[in-house]
Amino acid sequence: MASNSSFLSPNFSEPGDFDDIYFELGDFFISDEAEFSEDQQVASQYQQNSLFRVNDGGNLSSCVQKNNHRLKSTRVSFKTKSDRDVLDDGYKWRKYGKKMVKSSSNPRNYYRCSIEGCNVKKRIERMEEDSSYVITSYEGTHNHHPLNQLSCTEM
DNA sequence: CGTCTTTGACCTGCGC
DNA sequence: GCGCAGGTCAAAGACG
Numbered sequence: 001m002a003s004n005s006s007f008l009s010p011n012f013s014e015p016g017d018f019d020d021i022y023f024e025l026g027d028f029f030i031s032d033e034a035e036f037s038e039d040q041q042v043a044s045q046y047q048q049n050s051l052f053r054v055n056d057g058g059n060l061s062s063c064v065q066k067n068n069h070r071l072k073s074t075r076v077s078f079k080t081k082s083d084r085d086v087l088d089d090g091y092k093w094r095k096y097g098k099k100m101v102k103s104s105s106n107p108r109n110y111y112r113c114s115i116e117g118c119n120v121k122k123r124i125e126r127m128e129e130d131s132s133y134v135i136t137s138y139e140g141t142h143n144h145h146p147l148n149q150l151s152c153t154e155m
Numbered sequence: 156c157g158t159c160t161t162t163g164a165c166c167t168g169c170g171c
Numbered sequence: 172g173c174g175c176a177g178g179t180c181a182a183a184g185a186c187g
Contacts, residue, residue: 095160097179110178114158123178 077137085109085124085134090146093122104128118143 086093097110106126113120120140127133 094158096181098160098162099177099179102176108177112179 075137075139077135079127079133079135081132082134083132085126086111091115091120091142101125106131113142115142115144 092114093111094114095109096112099108099110101108104125105128108123108125111122111124113122120138120142123137123139125135127135
């Protein structure tokens with residue numbers, strides 16, 4: 001993933017709508033339509049790698065400070081062009097809520113990591129402007145490996 | 156039978 | 172203090 005650093009860019013080439021979403025969803029926004037639209041498996045791996053990079057520190061805080069935007073907790077948001085609402089990112093999620101929000105005609109879905117003791121949350125909604133895009137927001141850091149990596153690391 | 160989704164109710168923070 | 176909007180809870184039902 002040599003292109004990750006450019007991939008993790010909070011500065012959009014497209015103004016307007018994306019700025020709105022960025023500030024509304026909060027803290028970080030990753031956008032790379034070409035990569036995400038190609039292959040779901042690649043997309044989920046890309047998501048994981050990006051999240052790990054962000055959670056490992058460095059880029060996130062500097063980017064956020066650069067944008068004069070303060071963080072209460074680590075939240076990563078990105079859009080994905082997909083028919084499916086929930087992409088397989090290697091973790092097991094349990095849905096705990098669904099809400100219509102004023103800013104969008106599409107419902108927002110709330111998920112929590114199913115692993116006991118892991119407090120990571122995930123928020124999923126379709127873009128108001130183009131419902132072929134899914135906006136996914138992660139909050140928190142997993143205290144375990146993805147399920148699809150457990151068999152590799154623990155066997 | 157265990158796990159998950161659904162969904163209305165409840166809680167909380169914020170602006171006025 | 173009040174009302175609104177977003178986030179969470181939890182009971183009930185569906186499903187494998």
